[in-house]
Structure formats: structure tokens, C-alpha cells
Amino acid sequence: MSGSPARPAVAVVGGGVIGLSCAWQLAESGCQVELFDPAPGQGASHAAAGMLAPVSEATYGEEALLAAGLASAQAWPRFAAHLIEASGIDVGLRQEGSLLVGHDPDDAQQLRRLGALLERHGLEAEPLTARQARSLEPALSPRTASALSVPGDHSVDNRRLVTALTVAAERAGTRLHRGPAQPVMQGGAVVGVRHPGASAVHRADLVVLAAGVATSSVAGLPAHALPPVRPVKGQILRLRGAAGLLSRTVRALVSGVPVYLVPRADGELVVGATTEDVGLDRRVTAGAVLELLRAAAAVVPEVGELELGEALARFRPATPDNLPAVGLTDVPALAVATGHHRGGVLLAPLTAQAVVSLALGRPAPAAAGPLSPTRFAAAVERSAS
């Protein structure tokens, strides 16, 4: 052990929102933290819309994900307040809720099904007529068919969040290494990390892999140790000059195509996102940009007048059961925090809390129980037998 039991040494591999949140909270809890990432915050965290929307994203049969999302959403206001205090950076938390919009009659039918699901779960959501929706958000198209208000689903500015987490983590004592790292095993256990090709080992009592889609291809570990994570490509746009256009997140189905529009305080409007199972294809494609702009302009016609600031492609880390993988693996001293798919920003507080608990040997939060990565190790063993 390189740290005292009271101050465990933790190496975090990956500096996206998840890795940074873990590093910050670990350091604040007294751990000696080193974080490794060649380009911190430049993966999925850079493209994320920053929606905190467990209710809008509720899906039949994904109750554990819903419970984790609700628990983490509840933790968000305190997490944000604490982060703003620790970093001095406003993370742009917006608590105006979300408006879900059905564009044509088929889309409206889909929205009614979601409304029924939310009601069954006792989640707060209010059906609105198109007229009511347009009085809340006058920029909505006159063709809007129906709407559902979800007052508890909020958003945060993903890029301010990355900056604030970086500052807060470093202020709390985290050492940030802008380079890659891989775990080092000794006698069946992980004992630290090193730069690929280097011999010096950064010894650690716990190594946390939070490298998003790269997590399942980390070298030097037994195959069963790592959860299966596949890349789900998302393309997303940043429009500019939208100050005052929308006052809350608008999510819509437009002839079956899902699109969301998330306003920022500085007049940016985030329009996303595609969901593509195409491997690690990093291209921004004409078809994706066309689909997003077409859907967004159908929902809010004034979108056409805005500046197209950015078009980005990144990869969400997804697991086979759509639940993140957060917790200790069956390799001693090796934990993972990945597989957050569309929910990395939402699930950051819960994930950090779970990782701090295991670093300090405390009980993990209940909602994090189903996220244990060992559920995949069992599946790997079964499929191998």
C-alpha cells in the first residue's frame, strides 16, 4: 500500500466528466489522487448536451437505470452548488424543466405512451395541448401536435462542467497527467499504473478505469476483468445566436426522428443527437447534419436563422444492458466507472459517490448496487463454458 489507510492512493484513468468527478470527490475525501488522460474532457464529455433527464428518458424495462438516474438527478443541485463553490466557475445548471413535443399525429401517439409510462411510475409529467406548449415556448412551430411538460428534467453546460471539475479536482489536490496510462498487475492484483512503454510505476491502492469507450480495450488485464463496452456514435450540433429563443430543453419526435434542443445562457443552442452503431467512425456526416437540422427546424422554425457553430461526432460507452458499469472488478484493487451511454453527465454525482465509497470501504449508495461490473464477468464465464 503506497498510501496510509486513511489516505488511500487512487489512480484514475480517463478525464471525462466521470473520471474528473471521481477524482474531485476522491481528493476531497482525503485520497491522494492522480488522473491520467491525453486529452481531458475532449471525448464524449465535450459533445454532450448536458441533459439531466431521467424522466424524459424513461424506457420500459429499464427500472434500474431509471432509479440510478433519479437518485443522481436528486444529487445534482448540491453537487453543482458544491462544485461552483470549489471551482469558482458557474456550471450553467438550468432548472426550468423540459418540454417534450410530438410533431405529427404519430409522434403525438408515441408521446402519450411515454406519458402513460411515467404516470405508472408516479413520475411528474403533465400533458399539454399544442396551444399550452406554444404559450410556454412561443418559438415552437405552429404545426406542433402535442406536448408533455416534464418539470423535473434539467440541464447543465457540459463544457463549463468539465472546466469546473478540472479546477476543483486540482484545487483538492489531484495531480493531472496529460498522457495515457495503463494498469500494472503484480501477483494477480493491480498495483498502480504506468505510461505505456515506460517502466516507472505510479503505485496506487486503487485504480479506477473511467476511459469511456476505451475502457474495454485497456491493455495488460485479464479479459474477464473489463465490462464489455461498445461505442455508440453520436453526432451533435452547436448553434449560436439563440439567446431568448427557448427557455427550457425541448425534446421532440419529428416523424419518428428524435431531436433535442438545449439552450445555454450564452445563446448557444445544442441540437442533438444521432445514435449510430457504426463502430469508431469519427466522421461528421452530411446525412446526420441534414437529419438533425431538418428535425430541429421542423420543431423550431427559427433554427434556420441561427449560426451553425459546430458539428461534432463522439462515442458514447454503452454496455449490453444499457446500465453503467461502476464498482470493483474481480481483479483486486481494480475498479471501473464507464458504460454511461447517454447518461454520463446525469450520473456523475452518483458515480463519484459510489467510487468514493469503495475507495474508503464504506457502503455504496443503494441505487449504484445494480451497476456492479461483476455482472458481466459472470456472463463472460457462462459464455466461455
Next chain:
Amino acid sequence: MSGSPARPAVAVVGGGVIGLSCAWQLAESGCQVELFDPAPGQGASHAAAGMLAPVSEATYGEEALLAAGLASAQAWPRFAAHLIEASGIDVGLRQEGSLLVGHDPDDAQQLRRLGALLERHGLEAEPLTARQARSLEPALSPRTASALSVPGDHSVDNRRLVTALTVAAERAGTRLHRGPAQPVMQGGAVVGVRHPGASAVHRADLVVLAAGVATSSVAGLPAHALPPVRPVKGQILRLRGAAGLLSRTVRALVSGVPVYLVPRADGELVVGATTEDVGLDRRVTAGAVLELLRAAAAVVPEVGELELGEALARFRPATPDNLPAVGLTDVPALAVATGHHRGGVLLAPLTAQAVVSLALGRPAPAAAGPLSPTRFAAAVERSAS
């Protein structure tokens, strides 16, 4: 006079395709040339599609522009060959012709009208069925309504052209100053140029203003000296990965929206362009990108699979009568070469030839006669009286 009569000193202000072509040809003709531009080739020339298409662009009532375009198109193959030899850079001249496509029945009707106009002018164009068009370009949508083959309208790679012209101009002796310049008057005549704010004068026997949309706002000259040039905003896309998709320029009307797709040897596909009278608004807008991608994907569905490499906005310099302004002004020793609107690349050889003629006191090419900028001075005087 700072040069001998046999070697006049010429200052060219503006380093786009027009200014560079003039500088190159002037230097090759024995002039001492200095060219001034803070960012050579980064204006309209950087965004241009590079079409050499006087026939496809023929319009009722614009016979002088058609004549100038045809004369310059005829000069292009020699101009290109000479430029490649002088610079060692292949400018990507493609001589496969153009295919004009009508997407829906109304578009097809428009195309028939253009076909009739071309026939009246004796210009080469052949109506094709949709099936014939698709056998030439199999990537065309099965919904294509009709087509017109224009075998004489070609294209050149605008960016290779800028690079080649820069190299050739410098090799021929042009001194390139990467900074702004304005004309200096003395006794009613222009005597050279200087950097704004500086006192040193670069003396010249002739000053050629080729600064695109900036030409009509050049400081220090009498108002009547400069042709009225207004910015016509164009937005244009560069897609990538299109090698082999199209073998020639495809121009289309899609429910009345004009779009063109110009292939490059390296797999780039240029998709343009909007035509917007919105002043100097430099933003790339969501609406323009949506319109271009929608139209392009309607004509060639596979466009959706391509990478969106760039979206750009620049300004075409347009005059009230749509003809360029090329020639001596009524201020002694001051010439202009601007107002080329959509045709700067096409009209570069003719413009350079005209400017060389006036620098050396030779007769200008006949097709350049109607381009004299003094036609506007007369209009300004009339409107002032």
C-alpha cells in the same frame, strides 16, 4: 514614372484569383509587379466551386456577360497549361462537361426553358432523358425528372488554382506583400500605394484594385472613381470521401432550389451555393446548410454518407448590371478588376489579359470592352445632377 516605359511598375491591391491572375500575367509581360493582400486567396476565391460554366449560367438579357464568359472559357485550357508549367502545380482542370438536372416536373420545365435559350444562342447542349442521365451518372436519384448535357462547361480546383497562381506570380517576379494597401493620389492622379497609416509610398505607373467586395470602399479616392460593388453572400459546403461518386459537375434545380455538386480528383465534392443579399453577415447559418444538404441529397442520395468537411460563407462582388468592372477608371493611372460575382474563376484569363493590355497600352480583347468601369461613373454623375 518609377519604371521605364518598357517595364511599367504596377501595384495590384487584392490577392484573390483575379488579383493573382493579373499579377502573374503582368509580371510575365515584363511589368514590375507588387501585390498587396493581408490574406491572399482567403476571400471568395477560397470558397468558389471553380466552375467554368458560361453556358449553364446563361441568362436572358445578359449577352455581354455570356460573351465574356465564352471568351474566357475558350482561353482556359491554355491558361491552365501555362500555369501548370509555370508553377509546377496541377490546378485540377476537369473537362468532362456538366450535367444539368431537373428534379421534379416544374424543375424539368425550367430546364426546358434554359435548353431553348441555349439553342437560340447556338450553344452546345443536349436534352437527355432521366435514364440517359443516370447512365452517365449512376449516383443520380431514381426520381430525376429530366436532364440537359452541357459538354463544354468544365471546372477547376479553386484552391489549387490560388496556390498555383501565387507560385507562378512570385516566380515571374511579383513581390507579394501580406498586408493592406491603399492608393495614393497626387495632382489628381494615382501615383502608387501605401500601407494605411504608413508614410512610405510604393510608387507605381498603374494601380489595379482587385479587392473584391472591398474595392468600392477603398479609402482616399474620389467617390466617382470606384464602381459600385455590393456583397452577395454565398454559403458552400465541402464534402469528403466522394471519390468515384460523380464524374462531372452536376447542377440541379430541386423544387426550385438551385444546387451544384462539383467533384474533385481527391474525392472532395463541393456543394453550393446560396445567393443572399444580406450585407456582410459572415455567419454560416443552419438554414443554408440544411437547404444545400437537402437539395444535394435529393439529387444524389449517397451524399448523406459523405463526411461534412467544411461549411463556409464568403462574399461575391456584384455590380448593378451583373457585369464585372475591369479597366481604367477616370482617375489617371487607376484601374479596377472586380465585380466578377459568380464568375471570378471563369473570367480570370480574360480579366488578366485585359489588365495586361491596358498596362502596356495595347488594345484590350473585344469581349472585355463592355466591362469598362467608367459606365458607372456616368451613372453616378447622372444620379448626382
